[in-house]
Amino acid sequence: MLTIAVDAMGGDHAPKPEVDGAIRAAKALGVRVILVGREDVVRRELESHADYDSLPIEIQHASEQITMHDSAAKAVRAKRDSSLRVASRLVRDNCAQGFVSAGNTGAVMATAKMVQGVVPGVDRPAVAGVFPTVTGSPMVMIDVGANVDCSPSMLAQFAIMGEIYSRMILHRESPRVGLLSIGEEEHKGNEMTRASMPLLKSLPINFIGNVEGRDIYSGKVDVVVCDGFIGNVALKVSEGLVDMIKNMLQESLEATITRKLGYVLSKAAFTDFKRRVDYSEYGGAPLLGVKGVCIICHGRSNANAIKNAIRVAAEFSSGKINQRIESEFRRWNGGKAGD
């Protein structure tokens, strides 16, 4: 049975969604879960669930907690008994195959990188976000927030890791990999995209050149490569727009009685829609390139999001994605003397 550690103190509403999510995962997915955090707090939450003691769930005590106000550097240096750090250590020591955290993204990345280490060949781990598309097939965007200033060789590494994710976990055959820019033509873009183009073209992947912002949702590309600054902006612009649209639809629909009746009759469609654009269905974003598995969730994650993140962590572990990344990097560097 796979074991996944969950940082029970990470999210904005911890430990409730973490504990609820762990219970759902233990029931539905057949995984063992270790909840990491202050034992008294976590146990109290766990005991509010009637059937908890029949499930494969354990608690691992950790006395400290990283907050949104702690810098990543401080998280790594100062709080040596934080729930985040203890969860990461469980992975390093092979007590768990992966861990899930809805905490401070910068702190999660820095901790995983330092405690677990990176896969040989990888310079900088990157966060891979999954986006829905018109065609229904999920699209991977890498990096969505780990590395704000990138070199062409970092983008090339992201491309390889994203391609493996799409192929091995999302089961896309020969995923189409594109570079996020502001026009399809090769000369369009900024200094960084233009400088990255030759290297990306030389990779042993199905690289389709520049793609534009609107292609993220169009289904014409499976992996979008960008630096973490752009990726984070794209992700958050999307979140903000979805929130606004939900609001607008609600307002418009509440404006008259006829529309209200219409709303009642078309409610299932709205539920569908919300589910399809809801990040919590996608189960968090993997930090690719670290040893072991690390899944980063939104701070606002609900129990469903945590459950799905545990599922993704288990899939990554079974899919042996790190071994794949390591062997692809070896193959790639092997073909390029001195690189």
Place this chain on the structure above:
Amino acid sequence: MLTIAVDAMGGDHAPKPEVDGAIRAAKALGVRVILVGREDVVRRELESHADYDSLPIEIQHASEQITMHDSAAKAVRAKRDSSLRVASRLVRDNCAQGFVSAGNTGAVMATAKMVQGVVPGVDRPAVAGVFPTVTGSPMVMIDVGANVDCSPSMLAQFAIMGEIYSRMILHRESPRVGLLSIGEEEHKGNEMTRASMPLLKSLPINFIGNVEGRDIYSGKVDVVVCDGFIGNVALKVSEGLVDMIKNMLQESLEATITRKLGYVLSKAAFTDFKRRVDYSEYGGAPLLGVKGVCIICHGRSNANAIKNAIRVAAEFSSGKINQRIESEFRRWNGGKAGD
């Protein structure tokens, strides 16, 4: 009576939306319109409208046309009798107070900059896009595509121009200006945003610091400053997402009979929604910092978008925005010896 020139050959479906839009504007807005393009083609389109000869619409012949495949440099150097260039020349020669084009954005910018020249004090003109927000008040994003690699002083100029646009044209009092980044804290961002922070703080505007992608739609900021690469990605990500959501809603609503009935009853709400997120209501994006007025429309613009762009051009001209920009830049530079 204000006169606005329209590049009748610019858009993807030219000259139909341009001519239709000109007719709507001449009827509704009390402006005179000069349609610029191949006389035979434009006249044929114009004559398909029964009442055209009673309206203040004229045709100015231009023998050439810029296509999406022409580079901006080529457009400026080679095609001296293009509809775009002739329209820009009408503004320079004071035969029109502004011009509207749905053509190749790079070519429009390069042409306007060269033919009309820039407002004294401005280094680089920038495109200001208007976005809807949850609160209903429009938000200005600058730059959305003109300048891909920017320095801190360029961002500072964008901030000042965007602030004037928000205040003078959109009538926001003391507009809140934010720098697009990946976290609100000052240290979050990339090299460029961190380097720009001190300069932005020193400006005589209501600068509120870093804002995130989701704030574009939240109504908590009136002007978002960013380089043209990020701005263009944010704009196109939003377009792509809106398209996907329209699609999803349609699909979900068509799935069962009850929902279809619901759809009929709530149809007005959808029309509302589409109108509120429809770029064509916003009437194109002004190129700020050039002398005269230049409004850039989406290549896919319909007649309504062209009409609204003509309206915006007229508003910019009456609002004397360029004089404002010039005096603000003089004031700003006056306060900073040697800048």
